[in-house]
Amino acid sequence: SWAIYLMMTVLVTAGIWAAAARVDEVTKAEGRVVPDGREQVISSLEGGLLAALLVREGVVVDQGQDLLQLDPTRVEAQQAEGRAKQLALKAQVARLEAEAGGQVLHFPPDVLAQPRLVHGETDIFRSRRQGLEEAVGTMRRSLALLNRELTINQRLSAAGLISEVEVMRLRRQVNDIDMQIQDRINRFRQDASTDLVRARTDLAQIEEQMVVKQDVLQRSVLKSPVHGVVKNIRIATVGGVVAPGAPIMEILPIGPKVLVEARIKPADIGFIKVGQSAEIKLSAYDYFIYGGLKGTIQYISPDALGEDANNPKQDQAYYRALVSADASHLKSGSKPLQVIPGMNGTVEIRTGERTVMDYLLRPMMKSREAFRER
Helix, strand or coil: CHHHHHHHHHHHHHHHHHHHCEEEEEEEEEEEEECCCCCEEEECCCCEEEEEECCCCCCEECCCCEEEEECCHHHHHHHHHHHHHHHHHHHHHHHHHHHHHCCCCCCCHHHHCCHHHHHHHHHHHHHHHHHHHHHHHHHHHHHHHHHHHHHHHHHHHHCCCCCHHHHHHHHHHHHHHHHHHHHHHHHHHHHHHHHHHHHHHHHHHHHHHHHHHHHHHHCCEEECCCCEEEECCCCCCCCCEECCCCEEEEEEECCCCCEEEEEECCCCHHHCCCCCEEEEEECCCCHHHHCCEEEEEEEECCCCECCCCCCCCCCCCEEEEEEEECCCEEEECCEEEECCCCCEEEEEEEEEEEEHHHHHHHHHHHHHHHHCCC
16 A cells, blocks of 8 residues: 555665765763963062962963062162162262273263262362372472472583582482372372272172162062963962962963863773864853864873772773864854863764664664674
């Protein structure tokens, strides 16, 4: 009858469809979003007192964002003291350069802004210069008298009224005094040069210390080294002591792409290889509303992990695989849904294709194998 023909047609059509239609073979594994990089431990090299905590746990921070402020009072005081010493040495160097070179005294602009230093070094410069001029002036007056006496004696010697020996004695005295004048000036400049070398050395040391203090002052504000999530804040009390090198908080990096750790059962590992495509379904977002993330397997551990020698069934054993997602977030309309480390979900790995007929015949094939057992 027509009913039998209709039923046969339906069965034949269904058989042809089952033999031709192909569906994906998928292996499912538990997944967890992991950081795309190592956790960054935030600590202070010098330590100090906590002045302000600028973030809280769980917030996402950008690279370079301020995390906390240490009290800069002590460092600022040391820096101010060093700055005062630096300016004083600069003023001293300017004076000694003028003394050593016999030049006019000139101060650099930053020293000119400190009238007390300018007046103090100017007074020292004038006092020392006056002492030199007085000593040299006395010798020059003596030299002038000797030169006058020498001129007179030269005339008398030419007339034969006095001995040439007297003229030679006066010339020797003139030369001695002239050498004393030059020696006094040279000794003054040499002393200034020696002091100048010492002052420049001290100034260089102070400037190095100032660079260090400035670096310490800048490090009183701790910044995030990466874009990530703040976690495990250990010190939150304003005024609390931050020990040098002690962990203060941690930043869990958030990379430009999502990285998911999948735990694959040993029974499924034979069909999994690097480069296979996968889909990540996050439990935090309804898959039927927001969808999932497409990705690719980047790494598979060479051996099973989590094995227990005391557990022969090895129910906890798994292979660790890392899946790199093609996007860093899901979308809800035009608004991105953030994916952060710690989120759980399921990873579905496409391992091949089968026809619908293969799935229908699988129970029968397993039953056939069962009948062959002893």
